[in-house]
Amino acid sequence: MSVIEVKVPLMTQQKRKFGFETRMLHAGHIPDPVTGARAAPIYQTTSYVFEDTDKAAQLFELKQYGNIYTRINNPTTAIFEERVASLENATGAVATASGMAAQFATMMTLLEPGDEIVSSSHLYGGTKTQFTHTFKKLGVTAHFVDPTDLEAWDKAWTPKVKAFYGETIGNPQGSILDIEAVAAIAHRRGVPLIVDSTFATPYLCRPMDWGADIVVHSATKFIGGHGSSIAGVVVDSGKFDFSTYPTIAAPDPAYHDLRFYETFGHYGFLMKTRAVTLRDTGAALSPFNAFLLIQGLETLSVRMDRHVQNALAVAKFLKAHPKVAWVAYAGLEDSPYHALAQKYTPRGPGAVFTFSLKSSNARLAGKQFIESLHVFSHLANIGDVRSLVIHPASTTHQQLSEEELIEAGIDAGMIRLSIGLETTEDLLWDLDQALQQTSA
Amino acid sequence: MGSGSSLAADVSMNTILSPEDQVKYMDPGVIRTVLATTKTVAIVGLSPKPERPSYFVGSYLQSEGYRVIPVNPRATEIFGEKAYPDLLSIPFPVDMVDVFRQPEECVEIAKQAVQIGAKTLWLQLRVVNLEAAQIATDGGLKVIMDRCVKIEHGRYSGSLHWVGMNTEIISARRGQRYF
Numbered sequence: 001m002s003v004i005e006v007k008v009p010l011m012t013q014q015k016r017k018f019g020f021e022t023r024m025l026h027a028g029h030i031p032d033p034v035t036g037a038r039a040a041p042i043y044q045t046t047s048y049v050f051e052d053t054d055k056a057a058q059l060f061e062l063k064q065y066g067n068i069y070t071r072i073n074n075p076t077t078a079i080f081e082e083r084v085a086s087l088e089n090a091t092g093a094v095a096t097a098s099g100m101a102a103q104f105a106t107m108m109t110l111l112e113p114g115d116e117i118v119s120s121s122h123l124y125g126g127t128k129t130q131f132t133h134t135f136k137k138l139g140v141t142a143h144f145v146d147p148t149d150l151e152a153w154d155k156a157w158t159p160k161v162k163a164f165y166g167e168t169i170g171n172p173q174g175s176i177l178d179i180e181a182v183a184a185i186a187h188r189r190g191v192p193l194i195v196d197s198t199f200a201t202p203y204l205c206r207p208m209d210w211g212a213d214i215v216v217h218s219a220t221k222f223i224g225g226h227g228s229s230i231a232g233v234v235v236d237s238g239k240f241d242f243s244t245y246p247t248i249a250a251p252d253p254a255y256h257d258l259r260f261y262e263t264f265g266h267y268g269f270l271m272k273t274r275a276v277t278l279r280d281t282g283a284a285l286s287p288f289n290a291f292l293l294i295q296g297l298e299t300l301s302v303r304m305d306r307h308v309q310n311a312l313a314v315a316k317f318l319k320a321h322p323k324v325a326w327v328a329y330a331g332l333e334d335s336p337y338h339a340l341a342q343k344y345t346p347r348g349p350g351a352v353f354t355f356s357l358k359s360s361n362a363r364l365a366g367k368q369f370i371e372s373l374h375v376f377s378h379l380a381n382i383g384d385v386r387s388l389v390i391h392p393a394s395t396t397h398q399q400l401s402e403e404e405l406i407e408a409g410i411d412a413g414m415i416r417l418s419i420g421l422e423t424t425e426d427l428l429w430d431l432d433q434a435l436q437q438t439s440a
Numbered sequence: 441m442g443s444g445s446s447l448a449a450d451v452s453m454n455t456i457l458s459p460e461d462q463v464k465y466m467d468p469g470v471i472r473t474v475l476a477t478t479k480t481v482a483i484v485g486l487s488p489k490p491e492r493p494s495y496f497v498g499s500y501l502q503s504e505g506y507r508v509i510p511v512n513p514r515a516t517e518i519f520g521e522k523a524y525p526d527l528l529s530i531p532f533p534v535d536m537v538d539v540f541r542q543p544e545e546c547v548e549i550a551k552q553a554v555q556i557g558a559k560t561l562w563l564q565l566r567v568v569n570l571e572a573a574q575i576a577t578d579g580g581l582k583v584i585m586d587r588c589v590k591i592e593h594g595r596y597s598g599s600l601h602w603v604g605m606n607t608e609i610i611s612a613r614r615g616q617r618y619f
C-alpha cells in the first residue's frame with residue numbers, strides 16, 4: 001500500500017477531476033434538497049405523479065427527462081446508474097434485473113434477426129448458452145473465437161456481424177482480453193466492442209479507456225459484493241459512431257419512428273435501451289436492490305484491493321502445494337496472461353480463478369476436497385465478500401462423461417475459487433487441511 | 441432560480457473541442473449564468489417536424505418557461521410561435537440565439553446575432569465554427585459551442601440524472617438547481 005500523499009487544494013481551483021474513490025461515494029447522488037438525507041434514499045414506488053397533462057405527454061414522447069414508471073426508471077436506480085457510469089468513465093448507464101438481462105438488453109437493442117456477433121469463447125457458461133441457443137431463436141448467430149488469437153476475430157467477421165463481445169477476465173481459463181487490440185479490429189470493421197467486465201469491476205479495469213464501446217456487468221458479483229442481490233448494468237462510452245448503425249440510426253417503429261441517433265446523439269444507444277428494450281422486455285432492477293448495490297459500490301476499491309491481495313496469496317500457496325496440478329491465475333508470473341494482466345489490470349486480475357487437484361481419481365478427489373472445507377462456501381456464485389468454491393465436474397457438469405468434460409475444456413479435478421475477505425491465513429489453512437483429505 | 445453555490449466538478453465529456461476551446465466555449469459557469477438569465481431564445485433551424493432534434497429542444501425549452509422564437513424560412517408557425525425567416529426579421533430583442541445549422545452557415549448567423557444585440561450565441565453539439573465564435577465574442581456575446589442546450593438544462597436542473605446519464609456533477613451540498 002502506498003503512503004497517502006496530501007496535496008493542499010487551491011481554494012480557487014475550479015473544474016476539478018475527482019478521483020475514483022470520491023466518485024464511488026458521491027457520483028450520481030446529491031443530497032435531497034428537502035430532507036438532506038445523506039444515505040441514498042430508497043424510492044420503493046412503481047410510478048410517479050405527473051405535474052400536468054402536458055408534462056406527462058412530453059415525458060412519454062421523451063421530450064423531457066423524468067420518471068414515468070419503475071420498469072423504465074427510478075430515482076434510487078438512477079443513483080446506481082450514474083455512479084457506475086462515472087466509475088467506468090462512461091456517458092451513462094441502464095441498470096437491469098440481472099447480468100444476463102444486461103447482456104440481453106444490449107443485444108436486443110443492437111441486433112435484428114439475421115445479424116451475427118463474434119464472441120470470445122472464454123465466457124461464463126450461461127452467456128455461452130444465451131448466445132448459442134436463445135439468440136438462435138431470435139435469428140442471431142454467434143461465432144466463437146479463441147480470444148487470444150487476434151487474427152481469429154477478424155477472420156470470423158462477416159458483413160452480417162454487428163458486434164464483438166468478450167470478457168475482461170475470461171472464465172474459467174483466467175485469460176485477459178487484449179481490449180485495445182480487439183477494439184481496433186472491431187472499429188476497423190465498423191462494429192462496437194462490448195466487454196463483460198464483471199470479474200474486473202471498474203476499479204481493476206476500465207475497458208472504455210482502452211477502446212471498448214459498451215461495458216456490461218453482472219452487478220450480482222463484486223459490485224454488490226455481499227451476495228445479496230441479482231443485478232446487471234449496461235454502460236455506454238458514448239463514443240461509438242452509431243450514425244449509420246441500422247437499429248440506432250433508422251426510424252424505430254417501436255417508438256413512433258424516432259431516430260435515436262439523430263435525436264439523442266451520443267445518448268442514442270442508451271435512450272433506446274431504456275425507452276424501448278427495457279420497456280418491452282421488462283427486466284428492470286428493483287429499487288431496493290439498487291440501494292444494496294449502491295452500498296456495495298461505496299466500498300468497492302477497499303474490497304477489491306483486499307480481494308486481489310488474498311487471491312494472489314492463495315494462488316501462490318496452491319501453486320507450491322504438492323496436491324495441486326496447476327493454478328490458472330493471471331496474477332502469477334508464469335501465467336501466459338501475466339503480461340496482459342499487467343497492462344489491463346495492474347492492481348490485480350480479480351479474485352476468481354481455477355486450479356486442479358493432482359489425483360488418479362480427480363472426480364472423487366474434487367468431491368472429497370469440497371466436502372472437507374470449513375471456511376469456503378460451496379455454491380454457484382462468485383464475487384461475494386466470503387470465499388466461495390465449486391467443483392464443476394461434480395456439480396454444473398456432473399452429467400458429462402470424462403470425454404465430454406475434456407471437450408468442454410473442464411478438467412475433472414478442476415476447482416473454481418472466488419476469494420473473499422477472510423483472514424488470509426485462515427483461507428490457506430482451510431485449503432491445506434482439505435487438500436490433505438483428498439486421495440492421491 | 442438563483443445561481444446556486446459554485447460547482448467544483450469538471451464537466452468535460454462528449455466534445456470534439458480542444459482543451460483550450462473547452463475552457464472558452466463550454467465553461468459551466470457561463471452555461472449556468474446563461475440558463476438563469478435567458479428569457480427569449482431564437483432557434484435557427486428549428487424544424488416544424490415533431491420527431492426532429494431541434495423540435496425536441498425547442499418544445500423542451502418552451503415547457504421549461506423560455507419563450508422560443510422559431511427561425512426557419514420554410515415555416516410559418518411552430519408550437520404556437522410565429523416563425524421568422526432570419527434573425528434580422530425578428531421585431532423584438534432576443535437573449536439567446538441557438539443554432540441547429542451546418543457549421544459553414546454559422547459565420548453569417550453570428551454576424552446577425554451581433555447585429556440584433558443578442559446576449560448569447562449557442563452552437564449545438566458538433567456545430568463547431570471557431571470563426572463564428574470569434575465574431576460573436578468580439579461583438580460582446582457569450583459563446584457556447586458543441587453543447588446541447590437541452591442536455592445542459594437537464595444537467596444543471598437535475599433531470600438528466602433521472603435517465604441514468606453521467607452528469608459529472610459531484611457535490612455533498614443539499615441538492616438544488618444549479619442555475
Ligand SMILES: Cc1ncc(COP(=O)(O)O)c(C=O)c1O
Nearest residue numbers: 098099100124196198218220231
Ligand atoms: C462473467 C459473468 N457474466 C454474466 C453473468 C450473469 O450474471 P447474473 O447471474 O447476474 O445474471 C455471470 C454470472 O455468473 C458472470 O459470472
